[in-house]
Amino acid sequence: MADQVGPxxxxxxxxxxxxxxxxxxxxxxxxxxxxxxxxxxxKLIPTNALPSPRPNPPSRLGHSVYVPQRTRHPPIIPSRSVxxxxxxxxxxxxxxxxxxxxxxxxxxxxxxxxxxxxxxxKNGFPITALREVYALMSCRHENVVGVREVVVGDTLTQVxxxxxxxxxxxxxxxxxxxxxxxxxxxxxxMLQLLSAVNHCHANWIxxxxxxxxxxxxxxxxxxxxxxxxxxxxxxxPIGVGGMTQLVVTLWYRAPDILMGATEYSxxxxxxxxxxxxxxxxxKEPLFPAKGELELISMIFKLxxxxxxxxxxxxxxxxxxxxxxxxAPQAPLFRQKFPxxxxxxxxxxxxxxxxxxxxxxxAAEALKHPYFTESPLPKHPDLFGSFPSAAAGEKxxxxxxxxxxxxxxxxYKFITDFDLPNSP
Amino acid sequence: xxALYPLASLSQIENTPSKQHGMPEDLxxxxxxxxxxxxxxxxxLLHQKQxxxxxxxxxxxxxxxxxxxxxxxxxxxxxxxxxxxSKLEECPxxxxxxxxxxxxxxxxxxxxxKADTEFKYHAMSYFGSTFYDIKDAVxxxxxxxxxxxxxxxxxxxxYGTLVNYLRVLGLTNHExxxxxxxxxxxxxxQTPVYALYQIPTIVSAAILLATRNLQxxxxxxxxxxxxxxxxxAWEDIWSVCxxxxxxxxxxxxxxxxxxxxxLTKKEVRRWLxxxxxxxxxxx
Numbered sequence: 001m002a003d004q005v006g007p008x009x010x011x012x013x014x015x016x017x018x019x020x021x022x023x024x025x026x027x028x029x030x031x032x033x034x035x036x037x038x039x040x041x042x043k044l045i046p047t048n049a050l051p052s053p054r055p056n057p058p059s060r061l062g063h064s065v066y067v068p069q070r071t072r073h074p075p076i077i078p079s080r081s082v083x084x085x086x087x088x089x090x091x092x093x094x095x096x097x098x099x100x101x102x103x104x105x106x107x108x109x110x111x112x113x114x115x116x117x118x119x120x121x122k123n124g125f126p127i128t129a130l131r132e133v134y135a136l137m138s139c140r141h142e143n144v145v146g147v148r149e150v151v152v153g154d155t156l157t158q159v160x161x162x163x164x165x166x167x168x169x170x171x172x173x174x175x176x177x178x179x180x181x182x183x184x185x186x187x188x189x190m191l192q193l194l195s196a197v198n199h200c201h202a203n204w205i206x207x208x209x210x211x212x213x214x215x216x217x218x219x220x221x222x223x224x225x226x227x228x229x230x231x232x233x234x235x236x237p238i239g240v241g242g243m244t245q246l247v248v249t250l251w252y253r254a255p256d257i258l259m260g261a262t263e264y265s266x267x268x269x270x271x272x273x274x275x276x277x278x279x280x281x282x283k284e285p286l287f288p289a290k291g292e293l294e295l296i297s298m299i300f301k302l303x304x305x306x307x308x309x310x311x312x313x314x315x316x317x318x319x320x321x322x323x324x325x326x327a328p329q330a331p332l333f334r335q336k337f338p339x340x341x342x343x344x345x346x347x348x349x350x351x352x353x354x355x356x357x358x359x360x361x362a363a364e365a366l367k368h369p370y371f372t373e374s375p376l377p378k379h380p381d382l383f384g385s386f387p388s389a390a391a392g393e394k395x396x397x398x399x400x401x402x403x404x405x406x407x408x409x410x411y412k413f414i415t416d417f418d419l420p421n422s423p
Numbered sequence: 424x425x426a427l428y429p430l431a432s433l434s435q436i437e438n439t440p441s442k443q444h445g446m447p448e449d450l451x452x453x454x455x456x457x458x459x460x461x462x463x464x465x466x467x468l469l470h471q472k473q474x475x476x477x478x479x480x481x482x483x484x485x486x487x488x489x490x491x492x493x494x495x496x497x498x499x500x501x502x503x504x505x506x507x508x509s510k511l512e513e514c515p516x517x518x519x520x521x522x523x524x525x526x527x528x529x530x531x532x533x534x535x536x537k538a539d540t541e542f543k544y545h546a547m548s549y550f551g552s553t554f555y556d557i558k559d560a561v562x563x564x565x566x567x568x569x570x571x572x573x574x575x576x577x578x579x580x581x582y583g584t585l586v587n588y589l590r591v592l593g594l595t596n597h598e599x600x601x602x603x604x605x606x607x608x609x610x611x612x613q614t615p616v617y618a619l620y621q622i623p624t625i626v627s628a629a630i631l632l633a634t635r636n637l638q639x640x641x642x643x644x645x646x647x648x649x650x651x652x653x654x655x656a657w658e659d660i661w662s663v664c665x666x667x668x669x670x671x672x673x674x675x676x677x678x679x680x681x682x683x684x685x686l687t688k689k690e691v692r693r694w695l696x697x698x699x700x701x702x703x704x705x706x
Contacts, residue, residue: 067623067654073430076488076618078571123518124562125509125569133574148573156566160584176547 034056053320080162082151085113101165111148113163118157128229133161135205135231142383143196145216145226166216166224170280176213179285187377189223190277191366196225197273198362201266204235210272221380234265250292251275251285255299255306256356258292267356273365274351281337303332303352311354343370429575431488431618440491445695452614453682454492454691456670458483458501461528461686465505468524472514475627476576479508480612482568488538488618495564497690498529498686503564510578522557523547529686536684564620581608581617584626588653590661592630603633607667619658627655628663 030258085102091112100113114128136147148162174180181189193215200207208230216224224351256264256272278286287301302308305328333345340348347370350360358366371377440452445630459480466476483504502525509516519587527544536672547553567574585604594600607629609640616625627650634641650660685691 067621068427070430070621073427073621074575075432076429076435076485076574076575078489079569079573123515125510126504127515130507130510134576137575138577150569152570156563156570324637 010244013114035212047335048080055231057389067246079150081151082113082158084151085111086164087113094219095128110165114163115163116159116161118159129159131230131232135200135207135228135233136163138203139196139200139205139228141199143192143222143224144199145224145382147183148353161228164224166226167219168219169213169226170215170217170223170276171211172219174283177283181280182375182378184375185383186277186280187371188219188221188380189280190273191377192223192380193225193273193373194362194366196223197269198232200225201269201362204233205231205268206234207269207272208384209233209252210247210276211249212267212276219383219385221378230265237295246353250289250295254310254356255354258296258299261356262399263355266361267359268312270351270359270362271367273362277348277351278337281340297324302336303354304328306354325423332385341370341373343368344375346370376383428577428579429485429572429614429618430616430621431485435488436615438621439488441487441493444493445699446490446492446691448683450685451487451492452669453678454497454685455484455487456613456616457682457686458497461498461519461532462505464528465502465521465524468527468616469505469516469520471505471509471516472512473531474580475512476505476507477580477609477612478512479505481578481617482495482508482572482576484612485618486568488615493688496560496565496687496689496691497534498525499560499564500568502561503566503568506561506643507565507568507576508578511578512578516559518561521561522554523563525557526553532683537681544670546642552610579580579622581626581629584622585621586631588623588626588630592649594612594630594634594639597637597639599637600630600639603636604629611663611667613670616663616666620663624655624659625663627653628660628667631660632664632667648665650684 072192084105086100086105089100093100097115097117102111113324146164151160216226252272252275254268275286287295287298289298347368353359462479483501486500531542589595
């Protein structure tokens with residue numbers, strides 16, 4: 001029987017636990033392997049059919065690209081104390097909690113500490129906070145804000161997410177910039193945003209709250225997607241009642257959600273990306289509506305009302321019957337964006353498409369001809385830098401030029417004051 | 424999700440916190456397995472998705488590499504892990520339901536740790552503090568799991584990998600091999616292997632046990648060893664097999680009762696104090 005099964009002492013491939021001078025095994029390189037007790041004989045498997053516990057010397061084989069070395073896996077280590085950080089200043093406060101700027105006492109690194117709101121939690125750790133931490137830890141990418149660790153305070157309700165400190169958010173920048181971003185800069189920003197969104201979607205994460213205030217930008221022209229407070233995994237069977245419709249800030253909300261869809265996917269994020277693209281071009285929000293009805297009418301005005309061909313599923317959505325659909329009209333993209341190239345308009349229209357099935361994906365958008373036509377995307381290092389309000393730096397008012405002196409006497413007085421030796 | 428899920432270090436494996444407090448390796452292994460059984464039983468009663476029950480067992484196993492059973496009750500952490508995993512897998516359990524199920528399982532364990540007579544469930548007193556005590560314990564357990572695992576709660580389950588490997592080995596038509604290997608993966612959840620080894624190694628071990636048990640020949644002669652296709656090391660596969668096989672060893676009644684009676688930290692502490700005199704590793 002043993003012959004049939006194969007030899008009982010097959011060649012031993014080198015264990016990933018073993019010491020190996022050729023590989024970097026990290027801090028545990030010189031700890032011996034714990035010896036396990038032999039499995040006792042059972043009725044299930046005859047002992048002569050079991051593999052030998054003493055295999056032959058190793059056959060040296062290269063490491064597969066599909067399975068990372070064991071030492072690449074993170075260790076199981078508890079959260080550190082928040083007192084490892086020195087608090088510098090408060091950056092902002094929202095419904096989710098407070099964000100502080102802080103310094104790591106050990107390394108001196110400047111970080112952002114986001115305090116999660118856990119007070120009076122009747123059902124343990126809030127699922128929303130859990131989704132945020134899980135999503136951020138799962139979506140490690142150059143253009144997603146990096147989570148360094150999660151630290152805890154004195155009580156169980158004090159939990160802080162430690163993130164890389166980023167100087168600006170796009171919303172604030174667009175407000176204070178004297179002139180809009182250049183086309184080459186917009187292309188760079190859009191490529192980074194699409195790359196981040198594509199990475200999240202590839203990891204089965206929906207962000208569900210993409211907007212300019214959730215896009216952080218450092219002084220080296222790199223943007224990072226932040227605030228995963230509404231993020232969640234998708235692709236699994238959805239529980240009873242489907243997914244919530246109370247997602248995405250109103251101005252960036254996709255028409256399918258506005259119409260009451262409870263099953264949605266990556267397309268909701270892509271609509272938001274389209275709204276952000278338009279905002280970068282216009283230097284103001286595309287659909288600054290006060291309510292849902294106004295937003296729907298604004299969308300209808302720009303895109304033209306939905307039809308059977310542009311959105312076949314429209315009539316089956318819960319709120320579609322409650323609306324009076326205006327007469328068909330052509331989209332007004334060209335009038336709204338007169339200086340955009342044909343490729344740029346095409347990308348914008350593919351992002352702002354009614355039918356979520358036809359709406360472009362992040363992977364498709366990254367390959368769009370808009371990014372390869374002139375002017376080419378600017379290298380992030382060539383972006384200008386701005387004073388950071390979050391870091392407490394003072395901004396000069398960009399729009400107000402200094403007023404000219406009203407009287408020559410004032411000028412004389414100033415020079416006299418500054419130069420006492422003058423005649 | 425993220426491929427790089429947390430794994431225990433060698434020092435954590437050689438010297439677990441419970442071992443440092445004087446708990447024998449066999450007893451810790453049995454208590455871990457019993458905690459996982461509780462998770463499975465509670466999961467069934469609560470109609471939980473299998474992925475949530477599996478994830479809960481993995482989180483439960485990881486926890487004991489950073490915390491001693493002297494500090495937290497096995498039962499509390501088991502239920503905290505199930506509660507946490509239900510949120511992570513987007514199928515959250517109602518706290519009230521979990522408390523009722525945990526109370527029933529706790530009562531049953533305590534009953535069978537003392538007698539072999541038929542178990543009768545006694546509903547919680549409406550005016551008693553049991554409900555709130557259990558609720559507090561579960562909330563604290565959930566928070567402690569998060570805190571002591573550094574919020575690294577990514578779990579990668581092995582089932583998709585198993586299907587791929589069986590396909591590569593041409594075993595998908597062999598129904599017995601598939602179900603047996605799947606069964607071994609489920610049983611392995613009651614051991615610490617998911618916190619020790621990478622998924623390809625564990626899946627290879629399950630396939631090895633299934634094919635040896637069913638006497639299905641697979642190429643095992645160098646340089647054509649089937650497990651090398653999956654970048655699994657022979658010694659690691661063998662170690663995983665050892666962990667799984669030890670689950671099936673015969674235990675006498677006193678051993679089983681001892682484990683059932685040690686679901687709380689109070690009972691663990693009492694046992695450790697009683698055995699401290701004769702145990703050189705106790706602190």
